[in-house]
Amino acid sequence: MSVPRVPFEKYHGTGNDFLVVRADADVPDRAAFAAAHCDRETGVRAGERSEGRRGADGVLFLSLDAEATPPRVPMTLVQPDGSIAEMCGNGARCAALWATRDCGARRVVLDTPAGDRRATVTDPGAGAADPATVEVEMGRPSFDPERVPLSEAVGEPLVEENVEGLTVTAVNTGVPHAVAFVDDVNAVDLDAVAPPVRHADVFPEGANVTLASVADDGDDGDDERTDAAGASGADAADADAADGADDAPVAFRQRTYERGVEGETRACGTGAVAVVAVARRLGLTDGASLRVSPPGGDLRVTVPAGGPATLTGPATREFAGELEADPR
Numbered sequence: 001m002s003v004p005r006v007p008f009e010k011y012h013g014t015g016n017d018f019l020v021v022r023a024d025a026d027v028p029d030r031a032a033f034a035a036a037h038c039d040r041e042t043g044v045r046a047g048e049r050s051e052g053r054r055g056a057d058g059v060l061f062l063s064l065d066a067e068a069t070p071p072r073v074p075m076t077l078v079q080p081d082g083s084i085a086e087m088c089g090n091g092a093r094c095a096a097l098w099a100t101r102d103c104g105a106r107r108v109v110l111d112t113p114a115g116d117r118r119a120t121v122t123d124p125g126a127g128a129a130d131p132a133t134v135e136v137e138m139g140r141p142s143f144d145p146e147r148v149p150l151s152e153a154v155g156e157p158l159v160e161e162n163v164e165g166l167t168v169t170a171v172n173t174g175v176p177h178a179v180a181f182v183d184d185v186n187a188v189d190l191d192a193v194a195p196p197v198r199h200a201d202v203f204p205e206g207a208n209v210t211l212a213s214v215a216d217d218g219d220d221g222d223d224e225r226t227d228a229a230g231a232s233g234a235d236a237a238d239a240d241a242a243d244g245a246d247d248a249p250v251a252f253r254q255r256t257y258e259r260g261v262e263g264e265t266r267a268c269g270t271g272a273v274a275v276v277a278v279a280r281r282l283g284l285t286d287g288a289s290l291r292v293s294p295p296g297g298d299l300r301v302t303v304p305a306g307g308p309a310t311l312t313g314p315a316t317r318e319f320a321g322e323l324e325a326d327p328r
C-alpha cells in the first residue's frame with residue numbers, strides 16, 4: 001500500500017519560511033506533521049540533491065473563500081513544537097501571496113486567531129519565483145497586561161523591567177513579544193539569554209524574545225546581516241531585490257527568538273512591529289514609518305498613533321512537492 005501524501009508549497013518572507021498546505025488536506029495529526037517536516041536536520045528540502053536549507057519555521061494551513069469580497073483566507077500556523085500561533089506577520093505575507101496567485105485578487109482578508117487582517121499584494125513580482133511585496137494590516141499593538149498577556153499579579157504594563165537579566169518591554173502585536181533594546185543585537189548570545197525570558201512566570205503563555213538596536217546613521221543594513229542567523233546567499237539576494245525600492249535608512253536592527261520554534265528565526269514580522277511600537281512608547285523615535293532590519297532582509301513598519309500598524313515586505317515562493325501526510 002502506498003503511503004498517503006499531501007501537496008505543499010514552500011514560501012518564505014525575509015527568510016522566515018513556511019510550508020503551505022491546504023486546510024482540507026487529509027493530515028491526521030497537524031502537530032506531528034509540522035514537527036517532522038519542519039525539522040532543520042531531517043525535514044523537507046527542495047529535492048533529493050538540493051543543498052538548500054531543510055525544514056521550515058512552521059506550517060501554514062490555508063483555505064480560500066474566493067466568493068467573498070474581498071476573498072477570505074482562513075490561516076492557521078502550526079509551529080514545529082505543535083503549538084498554534086495566533087498571528088504571524090511574515091507568514092501573513094506568504095498567505096496573501098498564495099491566495100493572490102490562486103484567485104487573482106490583490107486584496108484579501110486573512111482570518112487569523114488574532115482577528116481579521118487585511119493584506120494587499122502591492123507588487124506581485126515579475127515571475128513566480130520573484131519576491132512579491134505585500135502589505136499587511138497588523139492591528140493595534142497593545143501593552144495592556146491582559147492582552148500581552150502578563151501574569152495576574154502584574155496590574156500594569158511591563159515597561160523596561162528586568163526579566164531574567166534582560167530589560168524588556170512587553171507588547172502584543174498579534175502574539176506576545178518581550179522587546180529589549182541593546183547596544184548591538186549581534187553582540188548578544190540570543191540562544192543563551194532568550195529561553196529564561198521566553199519561559200518567565202510573568203508570561204503565562206510565553207513570549208517571543210526580540211532584541212533591537214538603533215542602527216547607525218546612514219547604515220544601509222546590508223553589512224553582516226546574513227551572519228547572525230546564517231542566511232544563504234539566495235535569501236540575501238531576495239531581500240536586496242525586495243527592499244531595493246526602499247532607500248530610507250534602516251532605523252532598527254532586530255533579532256527574535258521565537259516561541260514555538262524555540263530558536264532564532266531569520267525574521268519575525270510581529271517582532272518588527274513590536275520593535276517600532278516599543279521604540280515609540282520609550283520615546284526612541286517619533287517616526288511613524290520605519291525600516292527594521294532582521295537578519296533575513298528588511299521590513300517596513302508603520303505604527304500610527306491612532307490606527308492599526310502595517311507591515312510591508314517581501315514574500316517568495318520557493319518550491320512545491322508532496323509530503324507524507326502522517327509521518328508519526
Ligand SMILES: N[C@H](CCC[C@H](N)C(=O)O)C(=O)O
Pocket residue numbers: 016079084085086087088089090091175176208258259260261265267268269270271
Ligand atoms: N514569525 C512570526 C511570528 C510567529 C509567532 C510565534 N512564534 C508565537 O508567538 O508563538 C512573525 O513573522 O510574526
